Amino acid sequence: MAGGWMIGVMVELPGEAAALRHFFAVGQGDRAKAEWTAIDKAMLIGRVAASPVGGLEPVHVVAELSPQTLKGQALKPGEVRPLGWKWPRGWIPA
Numbered sequence: 001m002a003g004g005w006m007i008g009v010m011v012e013l014p015g016e017a018a019a020l021r022h023f024f025a026v027g028q029g030d031r032a033k034a035e036w037t038a039i040d041k042a043m044l045i046g047r048v049a050a051s052p053v054g055g056l057e058p059v060h061v062v063a064e065l066s067p068q069t070l071k072g073q074a075l076k077p078g079e080v081r082p083l084g085w086k087w088p089r090g091w092i093p094a
Helices: 029-044 067-072
Strands: 004-012 020-026 059-067 080-084
Touching: 004 029, 020 029, 029 059, 029 080
Parallel strands: none
Antiparallel strands: 004 020, 004 059, 020 080
16 A cells, blocks of 8 residues: 655746646555645646646656655645756655
């Protein structure tokens, strides 16, 4: 059972040629709620892409996070943590 989800959200930023994928760790077991929570956080960064970019959906699950991973990374239930646009190596394998 998932303790949380790693969600990728394609965010359009001023000055960038294309939307960039931003990663969010969400301490929510329900996948749909985790996706909407990540969207809400992404909207604070920029505009969420309206269509696929480079073959990636605007909002997509990158990985399921186990309860052990959440505990190891100190992510509380219901918490969402923006991780930036670089691959989150400490959270999931490369």
